[in-house]
Amino acid sequence: MKINAHNYFKALCLTVLISYLPASTVGKIAGTVTDKSSGEALAGANVMIAGTNLGGSADENGKYFIINVSPGTYSVTASYIGYESVTLEGISVNVDKTAKADFSLTAGAVEGAAVTVTAERPLIQKDLTASELLVTGDDFNKRTIRSVTDALETQAGVENGRFRGGNLTQSVYVLDNVSLNSGILSDNYRGINVSTIQEISVLTGGYNAEYGTAQSAIINVVTKNANEPGLHGTFLTRYRPAGVYHWGRNMYSKENYEWTDVATLAYWEADVANENSNNFGGNPAELLETYKQQITPNEDYGKYADRAEQEYEATVFGSYGAFDLMASYRFLNAVNIYPQVEPYNPQSNLQLKLGYDLTSTMALEYNGIIGDARSSSRDIYDNFTTMESAQEGQWFGPPQITDPYSTQKYAMLGGFGGNPRQTTFSTHAFNFTHSLSPSTFYELNFSMLDHEMISIPDAPGYEYLLTWDVNDPDASDWVNAITPKALDNRWNLDGHLRSRDEYGSKVNTIRGDVTSQVNSTNLVKAGFTFKMYDFYYKHSMSLYEGGERWNLMNVFDGQPTEGAAYIQDKIEFDGLIVNMGLRADWFSQNRQVSANMYDPLAVFEGTEGWSGTVGIPGNPTLVDTETQLALAPRLGISHPITDRAVLHFVYGHFYQRPSWTKIFGFSFINFATYDLETVQDPYANTVTYMDQWQGWLGNPLMEYEQTIQYELGIDYNIADKYKIDATVYYKDAQNQTVAREARIDANDYDTPATYTTLYNKDNPYNVPVMISNMAYADSRGFEVNFSTFFNGPFNLNAIYDWSLVSAGSAGYSSLFEDPAEIPARWGYGNIKQPWNTQSKFKLSGNFFLQKYDLNINIYNRYEQGVMFTYHGPGDVSTEPNNKRWQPFTRTDMKITKGFTVAGVRAELSADVRNLLNDKDLILLGGDQLINYMENGQNEEALPTHSYSGEPNEWAWYNSYTNPRRHIYFQLKVDF
16 A cells, blocks of 8 residues: 655654653752851752762752652752761652752761751642642552552542543553553553552643643553662452442342242243243143243353452562562452353453663663453443444443343343453563763653454354355344244343454554753753554444345554654743643554545445446545644743742643544445455455444544643642642633533433434445544533641541533534535534533541551542433423432542561551442433432332333442442552
């Protein structure tokens, strides 16, 4: 395939001429060294970080700086001839921040005399120019969090993986300078071992020009280094007892209707006496025994509530001379709260970090992560089961049962359900750092990412079902959609396996950057990145409809490239800190596409290269795709009003490329009955049309999505005991490909469409749909974060978050292609959702008794119910969003008791989730909503099950957000 060399060369030149850094993982220590008596500067004083070769010297004004400092807590020593040296302990360094350490030295001291002082950690970060949420390794020990996902959910503006109203595709996770986003569906890998984490920096209020490819948030995870010589580490194990953790009784309880009303002799005696029954004249006792066998689940299904969940994690750190090592492994044998097709959802994750100091100024580091997971359960943070993959993506649930009367309860595979998914993820990164001087260093980085998913059931005959011939008598059951049923004709006893999915993405990234403290006020950063993708995507599904076989496919691959570049200056004065920069992003599809993008197979008359027969793929004329470019200015200002108050402001443009599925998708239908290779080939010499449900017809004109964000905030320290962070923000999202930002609780089908249906008069039935940049969103709000810093045992953190959001789409809802006028307008859509407001509270209280090494943490989350529109009988008004649903509330508690024996520290903890058994009532619709609103709005007014007639508690409450109370027990040993 020919590549547009001109555009490719322009983009490559842009990349290497300017610079880019995807994520910084270091900070800086700076301050002054003065004479304690006179206050005069001590020019030439030496400042060193203990245990490292990092240091600096004071200039004529007594100012010094030390750059390229990894996050952590350090002891810093200042010395000067004729003065006693002073060591400040507990200097905390965070990513991209300047830690202040000022020294006052006493003259005339005895040679070698030293003073050690514990540094006070400032409550206010004076160089913070935008909102940043910080989670440290200590938070994982004390708080009710077990994963990176848990940690993020406790922060301001975060809900179910969304940040300030953004959707799941708008954030990027970065681990030690390496992106964990493979790009094909904009999913992020999140299985990081918590015992490796030094800190998580979450940027939501806008970020420096060095960060990109995300509109809503950058989640920057930094792992620990072995700062101490020798071998040390952590081992932990977690255990959740078996039990029923969803709402409603056990899915296979013998109190269910099929046992209490059908599995009775009286039922089958009546059935055999019924002349219209298939069992007329039969033996009721034999029928009863057969039926009982049919409704007895296999162990994988039936014992779902008898399985305990176990997790193990071990991390080792070692420092030996010039070598620095971290190795960590975690295994989780996860148990779904619902019955599923397989008994467990195993996950494993291996992390390695090996550093070597080549010289005192050069270092080489390897970072690797290898993750593996197999799951039959639902993941609310996954984009594959949303419209990010296809319209039908939201309909294909996992092979699990959430309704005790689902017809697939005893045969989960088959029908239109999904299959178990096997996912592998790995990154391997090599980083070279060279300090040219105490004020300048550069980094070169090469990384390889590999992400694969396969969803193919392990079942005999599956391949045959994808390639059967409609005339084959062995396929008669399949052709006629005959499903074996239980004797009462309710339960499926087997199923037809209809689909298979697999995709993979390899990303090779080359990065280089340079950081230089030009003078005491200017820290300049610059660098470049270049990414090379190689991905494939195969969705296959076979049906029998309309008297013929249908093969619904979405098969494509690609080798696109993208890159970015930036230059940034952090300007630091005593009363003003400015972060200003310019960023450039580009991506190239590196392919040719049909000149008629609406008929890429040239199957219709009028398209150049038509085969001459409608429906038979032709040889379309191809044209080059264009390279897309975006320039993003960024500006952040921090103004320390006093020593206790800082005002900050940020403005920036943030661009993000849409998922590759929307750009490269190739969804088609054919009717072949040959081998799988032919079935999956859109150019095979068989009748083929582009089609809609199984994927998107890729849009070769897709552009960057853009968000412009403003933020204004103030941080205030009250008496060194209280801290208040108050922030207001405004986000203007344009050129979007989804309009979900206004209602994060909404399903995909509830949101304004961002696709166009493409019709043709020669085949008005098999029609493709194409996503375009037609959506927009408006999000605004404010956040208040209040924290206490008492010396006593009790402290708390309280967060209040208020948001006002709306979204919509405007563009062609449909196009009709006529040979006389291509294309001709047919339908135009313009949908705007009503404004939606919501208040959220998050409260965390911590009680620590140092004498007993006992810690108790309680976390409570409260959210206003979502707004919805309801006008009851007789109400003729039309006001949208005039009602608010039931609020969400949940309380978690963690109790930790520590022990120290022979220098080894151990902790036992109990982490109780949903302590008070709060229930999250799911928003009703249609007649069920009317009945609820008009008849008391209580449990008596909630819907009954359509099959059994009993209260449908299984469907009333959301068991994902608020399952029943459950406890995780943990043993943690630090050595």
